[in-house]
Amino acid sequence: MAAITTSPKNSPLHLTDLADITRVFNRFDANADGKISADELADVILTLNSSTSPSEISGMMDQIDADRDGFISLEEFAGFCAAGGDNVDGELREAFELYDINKNGLISSSELGEILTRIGERCSEEDCVKMIESVDEDGDGFVNFEEFKTMMSRSSSSLSRK
The missing domain is CATH 1.10.238.10 (EF-hand)
Incomplete structure (x- = not known):
């Protein structure tokens, strides 16, 4: 079971293996260009939890986009999913x-x-x-x-x- 939460905290997505991570990444990557844009991230997060604010989504994007290119790569996404949190x-x-x-x-x-x-x-x-x-x-x-x-x-x- 993949656990998903929309908090912009440390690790809002916890998945059990790389196949799950890749599958969810591909769902987020609506245009199949190999990267998740801020709009694609917002679409999925809002589908799961309509109370997530645009600033929370922006914070999630900032947290995950390690190379600051404006997109989330599969590698960044996998690292984020596997990251532990303080809370x-x-x-x-x-x-x-x-x-x-x-x-x-x-x-x-x-x-x-x-x-x-x-x-x-x-x-x-x-x-x-x-x-x-x-x-x-x-x-x-x-x-x-x-x-x-x-x-x-x-x-x-x-x-x-x-």
Whole structure:
């Protein structure tokens, strides 16, 4: 499961491997020119979270665009996704809340499917159920915040070994 949050803080995108990073990068790169412009970044962020201000989007662009050429390359994007943050628990909470659409403290397979659809991923209900089951430690059919943190820490440690 890819966790996405729209905070302009340290690492608003946390993905589990290079294939996921490349897939999301390609979704952001709407015109397929191999780079993400500020407009492309804004389009995706606003699709995910309409309350993100233009100044927050600009801050995200400034943070990710390491070479200051006005665009985000795949290399910059990958580095940004893999970067750790000072406020990891807060960022994980923001990511969790993005998936928890109905704000009940749990991520359901339908909520997971809706977020994946928003970012252009096709995922059947059955696949979403399987993804939830793979991290559902208490067997209730949902992912709570503690399960989400455990899942993300596993993902982070697998990234650091690559």
